[in-house]
Amino acid sequence: MKTILNLLFLSMAICAVGQNNVNGIVTDTETGEGLPFVNIYFPQLEKGTTTSDTGKFSINNLPSGTYALVCSYVGYETKSMNLVIPITEPISINLTSSAIEMEAVIISTPFHKLQSDNVMKVERQTIKELKASGAVTLGEGISNIAGVEGVSTGLGITKPVIRGLSSNRVLVYTQGVRLENQQFGDEHGLGLSDAGVESVEVIKGPASLLYGSDALGGVLYINPEKFALENSANADFGGTYFTNTQGYNTNAGYKASGEAFKVLFRGSVTEHADYNTADYRVTNTRFKEQDFKAGVGYQSTNFKTDFRYNINHSKIGIPEEIGEQSTNKTPLLPYQELTNHIFSSRSTVFFNNSKLEFNLGYIYNDRREFEDEHEHEHDHDHENDHEEEGGLHEDEEHHDDDHDALHPALQMKLKTANYDVKYHLPIMGKFETIVGIQGMNQINTNYGEEELIPNATTNDLGILAMSHIHFEKFDLQLGARYDNRWIQIENNINKSFNSFNGAFGVKTNLSKNITARLNLATGFRAPNLAELTSDGVHHGTNRYEVGNIDLKNEQNFQTDLALEFKSEHIEFFVNGFYNHINDYIYLSPDGTFIDSEPVYNYVQDNAALYGGEIGLHFHPHPLDWLHYESSFETVTGKLDSGDYLPLIPANSLNNTIRVEFDVKDSASTYAFVKLQSVFNQGNISAFETPTDGYNLLSVGFGGNLKVFNNDLSITISGTNLTNKTYINHLSRLKPDGIFNMGRNFSLGLTYSL
Template sequence: MLLLLAGATANLAVAKITCTNKYIRVLTNTRNSGSFLLKSSNQITQKKTINGNGKITGKITDKSTTRPIPGVTITVPDLKVSTSTDENGQYLLKGLPNGQYLIQVSMVGYASETKVVDLGNTYAVDFKLSASNYELSDVVVTALGNTTTRKRATIPIIVVTNKMIREGVANTAIDLVASQPGVNATTEGAGTTKPQINGLGFDRVLTLMDGLPQQDFQWGDDHGILIDPYAIHSAEVIRGPASLQYGASAEAGVISFKSAPLPQNGTVVGSVLTEYHTNNGYLGTSLNIAGNHNGFVWAFQASGEAAHSYSNPKDGYVWGTAWNQVNGRLVLGINKGWGYSRLTLSALHRRIELPDGNRDSTGRFMFDFPQNGKIYPTRSDFLSYNANIASDKILGEYQAWWQNSVNVGKGKIGFDIGFARSVHHDIDSGTVGASNLLLGDIPFNLKYQVAGERSGLKLTTGINGLYEFHRNGDAPPAPYVPDYAIPNYTDFEIGGYAIVEKNFKDLTLSGGLRFDRTDFVGDPMSLNGDGHIVLPGTPGSAVQFTSFNNKYSGLSGSIGASYHLPDNNYVKLNVSKSYRAPAINELTSNGLNIGSNLVNLGNIHLKAEQGYQVDLAYGYDSKNISVEADGFYNHISNFIFANRTDSLSDGFPIYQYLSTNTAIIQGVSGFLNIHPAAAKWLEIDNGFTYIYSRIPNETDSTKHLPYIPAPHLNSEVKFRFNDGHNSVFKESYIKFGLQHDWAQNNVYSAFYTELPSAQYTIFNAGIGTNVVNTKTGKTICAIYVNCTNLTNVAYTDHLNLAQYFLAYNGTPATVTQQNQGIYNMGRNISFKLIFPFGSNTNKTVSAE
């Protein structure tokens, strides 16, 4: 380490300089101003001036050319604030809380850099960036609770950047991450995607939006996660049990979505986005605007989306796949020296159609009931954006989320509390709901974090949980028959945890314990012959739900390590124990799931799941190649799933929830990114997933867990064009990709619960560029054009549950072959335009 003393005054009394692998800190006891310039081997320069408070400033240059780099993004992830460098490579962040924070510097075409600084006084931190096509080399992650980097995290974490989101194609929030290694999506039609991690989904995967748990009937497979994709700036995926930090709902992992960082003090920034898809006529528009005035921060986002029925070469237009959505989101907060406080308010309304596969004997789609004298939908029906046919849904998600962080000594206390209202109506006609579910959630989180300055030791401890209450809405009037799938209930979940992390030069150790408690209380319900609620014991009534009071408790734990080996190699090992209480549908379901076309029966005697998982990862990250392979072995006792029986109810199959003594899931996933330093115009990205499951001591038809994704490979080749000095086009590229899914024959085939799936390959292509003002360098517009399923292949993804939807003249039929059900979307071309505006639009839109 080379240390240069600069600008010291004669009044300087005593100075102490401390250097560790994670940060550089300068302390002094003089009352007068002193300045130090420190240069280190990682080409990060840090200078401290004693006067001032809560500022970071500096200059960012190209390491090889020493020229300043405009448009570089500087972010403090813990505070969710950011700025960008001007045309001279200078940046300034001010009005920040005191304390130690990790800052990240990122820019397209350069390797990311991170640094931990103490904001107790003014700092000047200069960065010299190295050219690289691989932007994820040292990216910051926050989903684990402790802000760290992806390499130092002891369990595998996927980062989906804002650049990746902008350049991609998505109809839903889960679409943004579903192509990543180890991640999949379960669907029942357009707008119904639910995530899977390492072969597990629904209540085993926790989805967060800015830290707020999404409890919007997470157990249901007939609608998607109620998050607006246009509100998402970036995402992180924890692949593996995260019960330690987040509780029992994170048994398989966590998907943490994040909105855009707030801008630097004194600025207002925003963008307008518009998008169109050719296959389903998808129309999307979004407005984002945010500002910061002397520490008062605010952000507003509003969007609207609509789509008509999609098409594929096997089914033509698929009747019942239109949907539309509107969303509004407001953030208000303050940043002060003591910490920060923010309130987020959001409201989302979604209406979706659900296909049921009703056809005539020739395979032509039919209405369930004649409409306006018609039996078959016409072309105008298929192209209609009105999602209000029978078997559609009205969904609502209304949230308030208050987040706080207060500096206490050398640590921070965080307190978050919120309220969410989830609404789910299954519609019989244009306005009448047969099933009306009204769910309320009050999530809470109290956390204390402290980091040792010299020891590299971090402690995170706290309690979190939620109080949940559900009520069935009013029954529809005659002649409609109500449907009560779950009872009125309350659920109180609380857990306490402690996590310790120790950072050495090349080694990170992490471990902790957690204890959870879950209390379910359910109300009894009786129905008369018309299906309406009556008092228990009413003559002629039938018991729909019995009262229950189930209590569950469990211990979670984890211990892991990551180690940086010589020559850019690294390894990770993590051993964890997870716990999950049964979900309400698993305990109490008793009725038709209208969207999924099946009858579910719960089991009030189910026990909590207990999982034991080992994760081992190896990675290599150089200037030409980055690779990581993650293997896992997961042993779960009392594994709960829905088992199809040989019985029917009004033609619909009956599924009974049960548990196995043991379920074993194992697999490997990873990525290979080739980014030659000598060929900056080229990048090749590959992701692979293979997962295998088994239930010991079962027959051939029941020895595998249902709905394990098929092995698949995603590959993409991107060619970048050189930016001309005075060119109106910047950061232009063209890309070609493919997705190959192998056949999945390891299925739970009893009673046609699950069908084998055929292999398929689909090809994709895309182009993108930024249109800039050559005089000012400001971005006028970003343009992205993508084509998915380029050759219009007729295929069915293994987790597309709509492949099981088949009916003739309104009567459900058992699907015995994959080609009988509904196929995935065919060729689709998307067009996306983004118009940035505001006081820091000197950066290109694709700068991270």
């Protein structure tokens, strides 16, 4: 690795340095007038600006080559164009007015294109949109994206589900690097805060070609907030209050950029009490979270790099039964205490019409679980001290913020180093090509009295090549990849897994308004440590789990077809998929008991998942401020034996009426009413029970105002307005008949300086 880095920096030093500039003007297609405040951005260079009052712009110190330039402005169609740099003449860009929302550049796919130009179908939502819907946490907000749900344990723990697949079958990327925080378990959340996050992208379907093992079901790609534009600085602070949990989250951030260097900082604090239903508070769903993010960037003509750091610390109660009714925010026993450190470095060296990207990451995850029976043994002097002071009752001790009298029953530290190096070859006619190498070294170590999974070391190595081919009437994307995973488990157990995968996709315009996308891809997943080595009671699931050291790779093949119709006032889409998985790993009861708990074994069988999404967006003329959106999602999962797979989300229908008003240079407002209809789920596995359907009504409104010449953003929302008592099929509290959250109102304020 040291040799590779030396070569990279040597290349950076000897590559040609060209002082290239791009100047131009952006005008309205109909009036010919210059448009002010248009966003001009080179996504591959992460460099941009905004137009002046007359529509003019200038971007300096650009490397030679061919790069996409994206122009976006509220009320106009987003425009993308390829520029060959150097360019000597000023460019003129015309934007056409449109009621359709601005498009964004998709970062999770390798060629950084607008979704309309992408061969793969990717869902994208900004954090601002997710929070406006009333989401309490990042995990809850992500479950509002089409095709995505969440396996939840109260509010504090949510695990993403993409088209029926979750845990190690869904890979999470944050800060441009692979996140590893023991996501194999049922009771593990994301370990991430929404503070300092700009948007979330979802690749639905096997993405092993791009990301390797564990991306068999899809990828959740979390984009951090961007640095400030060149030679600018800004700051903001704000918070949100939630009536149901009497909880809040607050955050503050600052960022500044010069011509070469840029920095950003953001901190946040979150606290929630037990959530309320119409009948009771759900004991020990309370949690606390502190989060801090920092970034430093440097950019010259032919080189850019940024280093980011994130520490997230949380205490999350693990609910067991309905008991204490209070609004205390300190978790009771049992609870988790999690600390997650993420170090990431993303760099690019620009050559003449080609570039080299290298991303490095280090994730240090410390997971501790505390239980009643694992109280710390005090020495005699400490006992006397407590007796003299009157001591602490057990209930009081449980509410002590520090829990000094406890030590963890279970403690695991997971240390992961990963690297991702990609070379973008020079564009040759219709071909854009990428070759790359990715790898990971991961060490799991136990420190507590209990051992959930053994000490082990995992090493990954993957090699990939991918091309995007542009033809006059259609685009092709194809690639291949080889991976190898080695696992060294204590007691001299060694396992090796390898897989070869490929992908093929095509996008074409069937007519002026209809676009079709067809993607065929294989994916794989190596068995995780829990599946290979478990031998004990898994708390929270109330079963004795037995692993299987002889498990094979999961290998799948998915067909994904997407059709989109888009006109000036109507958008309609249909996405369908069929996903066949060989050697699907799942738990099956064998009818025996150990320590009064039923025994479940990890076994394999072929499986298939199929379904899709249908959506409509209608914004009638001349009422361009009025929007009606409707979407339907369905997924079915079955083993070849005919049994249904567990934790498959129920079919759902969402209908939203939304209004938006933009008053340029003054204020903007929005309001929405949403009805979510979730249907009965009767397609269940052998150890599940059916779940009744329900309807949830939500409303929200907000906007931006000028206060002391600065922007004040206001969001007000209400969810589950009818205070419906219901249970989501993917709730881990379902076996105990515990309801999901009842009526909640939230008020959010953000002030920008």
